[in-house]
Amino acid sequence: MSEKTGIRAKLHEVIFEADTPTGKFFDITLLALIVLSVIVVLLDSISSIHNRFGSFLLILEWSFTILFSLEYLLRIFTSNKPSKYIFSFYGIIDLLAILPTYLSLILVGSQYLLVIRMLRLLRVFRVLKLTRYVGASKVLAVALRRSRHKIVVFLEVVLTLVVVMGSIMYMIEGPEHGFNSIPHSIYWAIVTLTTVGYGDIAPQTFLGQALASVVMIIGYAIIAVPTGIISVEMAKATQTNTQDCQNCHCDNHDDDAKYCKNCGEEL
Numbered sequence: 001m002s003e004k005t006g007i008r009a010k011l012h013e014v015i016f017e018a019d020t021p022t023g024k025f026f027d028i029t030l031l032a033l034i035v036l037s038v039i040v041v042l043l044d045s046i047s048s049i050h051n052r053f054g055s056f057l058l059i060l061e062w063s064f065t066i067l068f069s070l071e072y073l074l075r076i077f078t079s080n081k082p083s084k085y086i087f088s089f090y091g092i093i094d095l096l097a098i099l100p101t102y103l104s105l106i107l108v109g110s111q112y113l114l115v116i117r118m119l120r121l122l123r124v125f126r127v128l129k130l131t132r133y134v135g136a137s138k139v140l141a142v143a144l145r146r147s148r149h150k151i152v153v154f155l156e157v158v159l160t161l162v163v164v165m166g167s168i169m170y171m172i173e174g175p176e177h178g179f180n181s182i183p184h185s186i187y188w189a190i191v192t193l194t195t196v197g198y199g200d201i202a203p204q205t206f207l208g209q210a211l212a213s214v215v216m217i218i219g220y221a222i223i224a225v226p227t228g229i230i231s232v233e234m235a236k237a238t239q240t241n242t243q244d245c246q247n248c249h250c251d252n253h254d255d256d257a258k259y260c261k262n263c264g265e266e267l
Contacts, residue, residue, distance in 0.1 A: 043057060097119075151226060151230075162186055170182050173204065
């Protein structure tokens with residue numbers, strides 16, 4: 001193995017994995033920097049703070065952006081197949097985390113989009129694998145992935161329900177009672193079914209109020225459905241390790257895995 005390849009392998013272990021002390025330290029440092037950079041953006045949006053410390057906050061923001069840019073380039077450099085990382089979910093998030101600052105040179109105000117950096121915490125939460133909260137984020141991701149088909153069917157049922165209920169309410173109440181159109185009535189059905197209840201429009205007739213009562217009761221029953229689906233899948237989910245495959249960047253492996261379950265590469 002050449003010296004260059006050895007350096008790449010070492011950097012890959014530090015940057016992409018959290019099973020080593022250096023990898024854990026890297027992730028914790030990255031987590032702190034992400035949180036601090038988001039706080040800077042939030043503070044900069046406050047007029048009184050921006051007017052007083054705007055220049056200092058701008059320097060901080062560019063410092064964070066340069067650090068994250070270097071990290072992004074290192075991730076590309078240490079990947080055996082850079083395109084796999086660049087076009088992966090986390091690769092796109094990493095790129096979006098640095099683009100707004102550069103875009104702010106052209107589009108004023110676009111730097112506030114930097115709050116998207118919070119999405120990067122989804123990756124660094126894998127450091128919890130090394131604590132008592134073993135694999136909690138991984139279990140949640142697996143549960144959501146396994147329950148996606150059931151959730152889609154559930155959403156289709158809910159969508160059908162609000163369209164039907166909204167249309168019926170439009171026929172019952174009509175524009176004279178604030179239900180100006182079917183889409184407006186569907187909005188009312190969504191607000192009522194989800195138990196949000198803004199109260200900006202409400203049925204005035206007895207029949208309309210009776211229908212609203214039915215929608216409210218159905219809403220309480222519906223809220224429990226996705227919770228139950230995800231809870232069952234979380235109970236089935238198994239713990240996985242944080243080993244990242246250098247070939248395809250898959251990190252969904254069993255604790256005792258020696259080879260990548262996706263491409264067969266040795267871990």
